[in-house]
Amino acid sequence: MKNGFWRWQIRCIPYLYIFPYFLLFFVFSLYPILYSFDISFTDWNGARAKSYIGLENYVALFHDRTFWLSLWNSAVIFLMYVPIMLFLGLIFASLLNAGWMIGKGFFRMALFVPNFVSVIAVSFIFVLLFSTQDGLVNTLLRNLGWIRTPIPWLDSPWWARITVALMVLYRWLGYNMLLLLTGLQSIPKDLYEAACVDGATKVKSFFLITVPLVKRMLLFCTVLSTIGTFSLFTEPYVLTKGGPLDSTVTPVLMLYNESFQNFNFGYASSIAVCFFILMMAVSLIQMRLMDDRK
Amino acid sequence: METSQSLGKPARYGRSPGKWASALAFLLMLVLSALMMFPLFWLLDSSLKDISEIFVNPPRWIPKQLHWSNYRELIGERGFGIVTWNSLLLSSVYTAAALVFCSLGGFAFAKYKFYGKRILFVFVLASLMIPPETTMVPLFVIYKKLHLIDNIWGVALPELASAFGIFFMRQYCSALPDEIMEAARIDGCSEFALFRKVILPNLKSAFAALGIILFVKQWNNFMWPTVVLRSWEHMTLPVAIKALEDSNNTPYHLIMAGSVISVVPLLLIVLLFQKSLISGLIEGAVKG
Numbered sequence: 001m002k003n004g005f006w007r008w009q010i011r012c013i014p015y016l017y018i019f020p021y022f023l024l025f026f027v028f029s030l031y032p033i034l035y036s037f038d039i040s041f042t043d044w045n046g047a048r049a050k051s052y053i054g055l056e057n058y059v060a061l062f063h064d065r066t067f068w069l070s071l072w073n074s075a076v077i078f079l080m081y082v083p084i085m086l087f088l089g090l091i092f093a094s095l096l097n098a099g100w101m102i103g104k105g106f107f108r109m110a111l112f113v114p115n116f117v118s119v120i121a122v123s124f125i126f127v128l129l130f131s132t133q134d135g136l137v138n139t140l141l142r143n144l145g146w147i148r149t150p151i152p153w154l155d156s157p158w159w160a161r162i163t164v165a166l167m168v169l170y171r172w173l174g175y176n177m178l179l180l181l182t183g184l185q186s187i188p189k190d191l192y193e194a195a196c197v198d199g200a201t202k203v204k205s206f207f208l209i210t211v212p213l214v215k216r217m218l219l220f221c222t223v224l225s226t227i228g229t230f231s232l233f234t235e236p237y238v239l240t241k242g243g244p245l246d247s248t249v250t251p252v253l254m255l256y257n258e259s260f261q262n263f264n265f266g267y268a269s270s271i272a273v274c275f276f277i278l279m280m281a282v283s284l285i286q287m288r289l290m291d292d293r294k
Numbered sequence: 295m296e297t298s299q300s301l302g303k304p305a306r307y308g309r310s311p312g313k314w315a316s317a318l319a320f321l322l323m324l325v326l327s328a329l330m331m332f333p334l335f336w337l338l339d340s341s342l343k344d345i346s347e348i349f350v351n352p353p354r355w356i357p358k359q360l361h362w363s364n365y366r367e368l369i370g371e372r373g374f375g376i377v378t379w380n381s382l383l384l385s386s387v388y389t390a391a392a393l394v395f396c397s398l399g400g401f402a403f404a405k406y407k408f409y410g411k412r413i414l415f416v417f418v419l420a421s422l423m424i425p426p427e428t429t430m431v432p433l434f435v436i437y438k439k440l441h442l443i444d445n446i447w448g449v450a451l452p453e454l455a456s457a458f459g460i461f462f463m464r465q466y467c468s469a470l471p472d473e474i475m476e477a478a479r480i481d482g483c484s485e486f487a488l489f490r491k492v493i494l495p496n497l498k499s500a501f502a503a504l505g506i507i508l509f510v511k512q513w514n515n516f517m518w519p520t521v522v523l524r525s526w527e528h529m530t531l532p533v534a535i536k537a538l539e540d541s542n543n544t545p546y547h548l549i550m551a552g553s554v555i556s557v558v559p560l561l562l563i564v565l566l567f568q569k570s571l572i573s574g575l576i577e578g579a580v581k582g
Contacts, residue, residue: 006485009485011408014411015402015408017398017402018398018399018414021398022417024395024451024455028429028454029421030417032429032432032436033429035436036431039431095319095323101316101319101320102320105568107323109564110331111326111330113334117557118516118556118560119514119532120516120536121553121557124535124549124553125336125553127546128340128349129333133349134349136336139351142351233517256427256430256521260434260521268431269432272427275425279423284423
C-alpha cells in the first residue's frame with residue numbers, strides 16, 4: 001500500500017522521532033554552551049546587571065595560581081593511578097580471559113561493584129578509612145608496626161593527592177579491566193596457537209601478541225581516564241574540599257567554587273570555556289590516534 | 295584442561311599452566327575481590343555502630359550491638375524516607391523517558407534515510423565531547439528564570455538527551471533485519487504502528503541494559519542535583535547524605551546508614567541483571 005500518504009509518512013516520521021531528543025539537546029546542551037561563551041566575556045555575578053569586559057576574565061584566569069594548580073593536581077593524580085590501573089587491569093583481564101580460570105562471573109562482578117555504587121558512599125567510606133586520627137588504615141598500619149606516627153592521609157598536600165588517586169583507582173580498576181577484557185577477547189586464539197607451535201614462551205607471546213593488539217583499548221582507557229581525572233569533582237569535594245592548601249583542587253571543583261560559592265558567573269564561565277576547549281582537544285587527539293591505527 | 299579445538303594438532307596451547315601457578319592466580323583474584331568488597335563491608339559495619347565505635351583503636355570489627363536505631367533516626371527524624379522516594383521516582387521516570395526518546399531517535403538514525411541525517415548525527419557525536427560541567431552556570435541561570443530551582447524534575451532534564459543512549463539504541467536498531475519492517479509495511483502497517491508493534495518488542499534486551507545504566511547513573515547523580523536541589527523534601531539520596539555533614543559534629547554513623555540505603559538497591563540490580571549489564575556497558579563504551 002505504497003500510496004502518497006505513506007510516502008509522506010516515511011519522509012516526515014524520522015524528524016518526528018528525533019525531535020524530542022534534539023529539542024532537549026538544543027535547549028539544555030547547545031544553548032547553554034553558547035550562553036557560557038557569552039557570560040565569560042562579562043563580569044556578571046548573577047544578581048546585578050552584567051557588563052561586558054572583553055577578555056579580562058581570561059587574562060585573570062591566565063594569572064590565577066589556583067587554575068594552573070588545578071591542572072597540575074589533576075596531572076599528578078593522573079600519573080599516580082593510571083599506569084598502575086592499566087597495568088593491573090591488563091594482568092587481571094588476562095587472568096579472567098584464561099580458559100582455566102573458574103569463578104569468572106563472580107570476579108567480574110566483585111571488581112565492578114566499586115564503580116557501580118554511588119561516589120558519595122565511596123567517598124565517605126574513604127573518609128572513615130583514611131582519617132588521620134583513628135581511621136582504619138592508620139590503625140591497622142600502626143598495629144602492624146609498619147608506621148609509628150599516623151600518616152596524614154587527608155591532611156597533607158601530597159598524601160591527600162595519593163588518597164584521591166587511591167580512591168579513583170579503587171573505583172575504576174574494575175571498569176577498565178572489563179574494557180581491557182573485551183579487547184583481549186577480540187584477539188583470535190589462533191595467534192597464540194601459532195606462536196606456541198613456533199616455540200614462543202607465554203611471557204614472550206604476551207609481549208609480542210597481546211600488548212600490541214590491546215594498544216587500541218589501552219589508548220581508549222587512557223583517554224577516558226584523562227577526561228575523568230580532570231573532571232573529578234565529588235571525590236575531592238567530599239574527601240578534602242580541595243584542600244589541604246588547594247592540593248586536590250581540580251578544574252571542575254574550581255569551576256564549582258567560583259560558580260556557587262563565590263558567584264563569579266563571568267569568571268566561572270571563562271573557566272568552563274577553557275575546560276571545554278581542553279577536553280575537546282583531548283577527544284580530538286584520541287580520534288586522530290584511533291584513526292591512525294586503522 | 296582444555297584441548298585444542300582442531301583435532302589432529304597436539305594439544306599444547308590452552309593447557310592449564312600447572313596446578314601451582316593457576317592456584318596462585320586464583321588466589322590473587324580472590325584477594326583482589328576481597329579488597330574491592332571490603333570497603334562495602336566496612337560501610338555496612340559502620341552503619342550499625344554507635345558513632346563512638348567508628349574511630350577506635352583497636353578497630354571494632356563487629357559492633358557491640360546492631361544499631362538499627364541509626365536507620366530509624368534517618369527515616370524518622372531526618373526525612374530519608376522522602377529522600378529515598380525522591381530518588382526512586384526521579385530515576386524511574388527519567389529512565390522511562392530517556393528510553394523512549396533514545397529508542398525513537400536511535401531507530402530513526404538507524405533505519406530511515408532523511409535529509410540532514412549526517413549533520414544531525416555529527417551533533418550527537420559532538421555532544422559526547424561536551425563535558426556536562428561546562429553548562430552548569432548557564433543552566434543554573436536558565437533554571438532560575440524557569441523556576442526550576444529546587445524542583446526535582448529539573449534535575450533530569452539536561453540529561454534526558456543522552457548521546458550515549460542514542461548511540462546505543464542506534465547500534466541496536468541497526469542490527470535488526472530490514473525484512474521485518476518491509477513485511478509489516480506490505481501488510482499495510484502505518485509507520486507509527488510499525489514502531490510500536492514490530493520494533494519495540496525486539497528492543498527488550500536493549501531496554502534492559504540501557505535502562506539499568508541510565509537508572510543507576512541518575513540514582514548516583516550528585517553534582518547537578520547538589521546545585522539545583524535546596525530543601526530537604528526535594529533532595530535525592532546522594533545530596534541528602536552529603537547534607538548530613540556538619541562542621542562541628544558529623545554524624546558518620548548516619549552517613550554510613552544513608553549510604554547503605556543508597557547502595558543496597560544497586561547491589562540487588564547487579565545480582566539480578568549481571569549479564570545484560572556488563573554486555574550493555576561494554577558495547578556502549580566501545581562503540582560510543
